[in-house]
Amino acid sequence: MSEIKEFDIHIVRCPTPWAIGPTNLYLIERDEVCLIDVGVKTEDSISSFFDGLKSSGIEREKIKKIFITHGHTDHYGFAEHLREETGAEVFVPEIEVPKVSDGFFERMSKMIKERRDFFTSMGISENLIPVIEFIPEHNAQLSEPLKKFTPLKWGERIDIGGENIIAIPLPGHTAGHAGYYLEKSKILFTGDHIMPLLQFNPLYDMTQSGEFDFHILKKYESSLDEILNIRPTIIAPGHRKILKDVEEVIKNRKNFIEKVRADVLEILNSSENPVSVFELAKKLNPSLQEWQILFSWTIAFCILKEYELKGLVFSEERGGVRYYGKV
Ligand SMILES: [Zn+2]
Numbered sequence: 001m002s003e004i005k006e007f008d009i010h011i012v013r014c015p016t017p018w019a020i021g022p023t024n025l026y027l028i029e030r031d032e033v034c035l036i037d038v039g040v041k042t043e044d045s046i047s048s049f050f051d052g053l054k055s056s057g058i059e060r061e062k063i064k065k066i067f068i069t070h071g072h073t074d075h076y077g078f079a080e081h082l083r084e085e086t087g088a089e090v091f092v093p094e095i096e097v098p099k100v101s102d103g104f105f106e107r108m109s110k111m112i113k114e115r116r117d118f119f120t121s122m123g124i125s126e127n128l129i130p131v132i133e134f135i136p137e138h139n140a141q142l143s144e145p146l147k148k149f150t151p152l153k154w155g156e157r158i159d160i161g162g163e164n165i166i167a168i169p170l171p172g173h174t175a176g177h178a179g180y181y182l183e184k185s186k187i188l189f190t191g192d193h194i195m196p197l198l199q200f201n202p203l204y205d206m207t208q209s210g211e212f213d214f215h216i217l218k219k220y221e222s223s224l225d226e227i228l229n230i231r232p233t234i235i236a237p238g239h240r241k242i243l244k245d246v247e248e249v250i251k252n253r254k255n256f257i258e259k260v261r262a263d264v265l266e267i268l269n270s271s272e273n274p275v276s277v278f279e280l281a282k283k284l285n286p287s288l289q290e291w292q293i294l295f296s297w298t299i300a301f302c303i304l305k306e307y308e309l310k311g312l313v314f315s316e317e318r319g320g321v322r323y324y325g326k327v
């Protein structure tokens with residue numbers, strides 16, 4: 001366990017089964033105690049939390065409020081268990097509510113089957129479809145739906161006993177993702193908005209509307225601007241280390257996206273034939289394995305759609321797959 005000492009914040013790291021590593025859970029000690037995010041529901045993760053809680057010297061009954069950044073299982077997995085143990089009120093950004101509710105993974109599973117054509121049109125090969133189909137089942141095993149919670153609107157301000165916390169709109173990683181800003185301490189909890197590998201995960205969000213929102217990349221970039229406007233002194237992310245050079249962090253993320261935009265044009269220029277989204281994603285990430293591309297191809301899709309709208313890129317369909325080329 002580590003701390004942001006000067007602000008009475010304890011960081012508890014709960015393991016996940018994924019390469020991203022443990023989730024950071026932040027215990028904020030004020031007149032009451034509140035918690036940002038809750039890890040996956042495995043024995044390991046739950047016992048890590050209670051061990052961390054013990055070494056922080058906080059009694060579990062003191063936890064009064066739990067804030068969820070977004071509806072991924074490594075951020076809300078055992079929230080229901082903890083709510084039952086503590087009686088704390090759980091806040092969920094309102095757009096993320098379906099993801100933490102009962103029956104979500106069944107609906108997701110159904111949607112993936114119904115939208116198989118979409119995955120094929122992206123150029124995702126047959127042998128990867130079972131990997132996509134396993135995602136809901138796998139995540140259902142790592143979480144429990146919330147029975148009781150309070151939906152939170154972006155911009156809402158909640159008193160946590162001596163300090164306000166504000167729900168900041170940070171869509172991009174998911175459609176309804178929220179950051180939480182500790183107003184007096186100037187600390188922004190960014191969930192999965194700031195991660196080493198940028199992800200605009202389509203699978204979860206598709207299950208709400210059935211359509212993939214390719215504007216999600218633009219929304220992600222606007223969320224970066226939102227962080228700059230707030231000017232926090234510390235960024236406390238959902239994974240890995242806390243970050244202090246906020247302007248530098250945001251600049252790097254923006255530069256990275258611009259570089260991908262330039263790389264996409266270069267790849268299209270040098271390709272003899274039009275390429276599918278998935279082929280393009282592989283060329284953008286030559287060091288990743290195919291199944292890993294499944295979690296990072298959406299940036300390529302968003303950029304191709306941007307270029308297509310600008311008339312820089314054309315697309316054509318062949319055998320159910322859409323191919324993109326430079327005009
Ligand atoms: Zn996430």
